[in-house]
Amino acid sequence: MNRPHEPLLHPILHPLTLAQFYGKHHEAAAAADAREVLDLATRFCREAQVFGLDTQTDAGFDWVMTPSRFSNRISLELGQGGHAALLQVDPDLSTHPLDAAIHAGVLGHKPLASAYALLPAEQRDGLLRELRESIDQVQSNRSAAKQLQALRALPELPVPSQPPLDIAQLLRRFEVPDAQARLAADHVKATYGGALTTMHGSQVLAAAHAHAPHLGLYGAPWQTWLCENATIGNLKGVEACLRMQAEPNVPDANGETPLHLAARHGHPGIVRRLIEAGADPALGNPRGETPLHVAAQHKRAQCCLELMAAGADPGRLDNAGRKPGDAHREKAREQVHDL
Numbered sequence: 001m002n003r004p005h006e007p008l009l010h011p012i013l014h015p016l017t018l019a020q021f022y023g024k025h026h027e028a029a030a031a032a033d034a035r036e037v038l039d040l041a042t043r044f045c046r047e048a049q050v051f052g053l054d055t056q057t058d059a060g061f062d063w064v065m066t067p068s069r070f071s072n073r074i075s076l077e078l079g080q081g082g083h084a085a086l087l088q089v090d091p092d093l094s095t096h097p098l099d100a101a102i103h104a105g106v107l108g109h110k111p112l113a114s115a116y117a118l119l120p121a122e123q124r125d126g127l128l129r130e131l132r133e134s135i136d137q138v139q140s141n142r143s144a145a146k147q148l149q150a151l152r153a154l155p156e157l158p159v160p161s162q163p164p165l166d167i168a169q170l171l172r173r174f175e176v177p178d179a180q181a182r183l184a185a186d187h188v189k190a191t192y193g194g195a196l197t198t199m200h201g202s203q204v205l206a207a208a209h210a211h212a213p214h215l216g217l218y219g220a221p222w223q224t225w226l227c228e229n230a231t232i233g234n235l236k237g238v239e240a241c242l243r244m245q246a247e248p249n250v251p252d253a254n255g256e257t258p259l260h261l262a263a264r265h266g267h268p269g270i271v272r273r274l275i276e277a278g279a280d281p282a283l284g285n286p287r288g289e290t291p292l293h294v295a296a297q298h299k300r301a302q303c304c305l306e307l308m309a310a311g312a313d314p315g316r317l318d319n320a321g322r323k324p325g326d327a328h329r330e331k332a333r334e335q336v337h338d339l
Helices: 015-031 034-047 095-105 110-117 121-152 167-172 178-198 201-211 215-219 222-232 235-243 258-264 268-276 291-297 301-309 326-338
Strands: 050-053 061-067 074-080 083-089
Touching (some): 178 201
């Protein structure tokens, strides 16, 4: 993705935060000047939630961390198997105090407390390391917000070098001959002009391939890009990947299909397009959750409607024996109980 003003942000933002920022605001950033982008990134860093997915245990925890607006503490929503607990943690906790804080925080949630207490020591240590990494990202975001604010206040902003998007070089990476690469690059630049700054790399390569087809371009990571575009809600990027024969039913490294990702993040138009392209709404992730489970859990009503219109089964059970919507209702009951 060609991302204007990124050289200003790159030395300051955590890599994951930088990707999330442009995933959400790439079009706004492309149309804004440098100070507007710094202001947008400052607000994003102050409010950015950090999501985590456990890869160390058999229990399958996930979490969301949110920085407090009024203190240095962090709100940690820890979930597992449709159950969730909300607790506050200090950012400077080392492994053992963090472990103790989680034990105390999940006491009122018996299924969650049991799942955590029964973790083997090695798996628990791995989970705590991943939680610690997410805490560090929250703190990195807080630090970045201060640095961005200070940078924006300067009378003159630094002008870091930013090489132009070299489409021909990008094409040559996929074994497109030099002459063909140059001609295709010139065509894409003439066709899209300034719009290139808002286009995902998958769209640029697909446009070049449409003008001058080459077998080497099928070696690009279209499958990964399909998942990325489904996550950020880039319908044109999804279309580009599908045209290059990305498979809508192939999962990512976490076992989530593009349909799961679009449903989780609330992109009904992409849900519809993926289904039209052959995405199967009955496929489950490693926890047995279908895209309808995920959409219901995250309250994505329009995505639920699209999935059910395509035949998604509202009575389908996941590995924990829950129907779509059960996890959301259980979570809501626990939040009411906490009050």
